[in-house]
Amino acid sequence: xxxxxxxxxxxxxxxxxxxxxxCNYSYGGTVNLFWYVQYPGQHLQLLLKYFSGDPLVKGIxxxxxxxxxxxxxxxxxxxxxxxxxxxxxxxxxxxGGFQKLVFGTGTRLLVSP
Amino acid sequence: xxxxxxxxxxxxxxxxQEVILRCVPISNHLYFYWYRQILGQKxxxxxxxxxxxxxxxxxxxxDQFSVERPDGSNFTLKIxxxxxxxxxxxxxxxxxxxxxxYFGPGTRLTVT
Numbered sequence: 001x002x003x004x005x006x007x008x009x010x011x012x013x014x015x016x017x018x019x020x021x022x023c024n025y026s027y028g029g030t031v032n033l034f035w036y037v038q039y040p041g042q043h044l045q046l047l048l049k050y051f052s053g054d055p056l057v058k059g060i061x062x063x064x065x066x067x068x069x070x071x072x073x074x075x076x077x078x079x080x081x082x083x084x085x086x087x088x089x090x091x092x093x094x095x096g097g098f099q100k101l102v103f104g105t106g107t108r109l110l111v112s113p
Numbered sequence: 114x115x116x117x118x119x120x121x122x123x124x125x126x127x128x129x130q131e132v133i134l135r136c137v138p139i140s141n142h143l144y145f146y147w148y149r150q151i152l153g154q155k156x157x158x159x160x161x162x163x164x165x166x167x168x169x170x171x172x173x174x175x176d177q178f179s180v181e182r183p184d185g186s187n188f189t190l191k192i193x194x195x196x197x198x199x200x201x202x203x204x205x206x207x208x209x210x211x212x213x214x215y216f217g218p219g220t221r222l223t224v225t
Binding site for chain 1: 154155214
């Protein structure tokens with residue numbers, strides 16, 4: 001079955017550290033890729049998306065992600081995290097022509113000041 | 114900035130009762146979705162709705178579930194006879210085009 005894997009369930013970083021969160025999917029066809037963020041007490045917000053074109057996509061708040069088709073990966077990166085980036089991050093994909101989002105398990109990021 | 118809203122934020126119900134979860138999607142959006150997240154598990158797709166009909170549904174979305182757009186603004190999820198395992202956070206989402214979905218804050222459903 002198609003799935004999305006996020007390898008890190010909990011990540012703890014100090015402010016100014018670099019961040020990379022892994023995301024892999026298992027599907028051989030066309031995908032659209034997303035990262036969502038959920039800040040404490042808030043709803044899921046779209047951080048960035050990839051549909052086609054440049055595999056390096058930039059999102060809000062200094063985040064970026066790179067789609068590597070050969071590795072079925074869409075890792076999220078930020079060069080220097082802030083305390084306000086403390087949140088849960090979800091990778092999600094849509095598969096083929098379908099609209100449903102398939103989510104990973106999420107990664108809880110804690111940034112200590 | 115327009116947002117998806119959901120009511121109530123928390124619903125407690127007894128097993129076997131019917132519940133209706135309400136959502137107001139972003140006004141110019143055409144696609145509507147329900148997802149749920151059982152505590153400690155992944156966010157799971159339930160159903161998508163477009164042009165007044167279901168366009169996709171998951172295996173979870175059985176005969177106990179139904180969706181409706183009763184007027185031009187609301188989108189509802191009904192669970193006819195709730196079970197303990199229906200306890201979860203239910204998220205509504207909407208999109209202007211397919212794929213780019215915006216989520217509401219969720220309704221926490223507790224079935225006792």
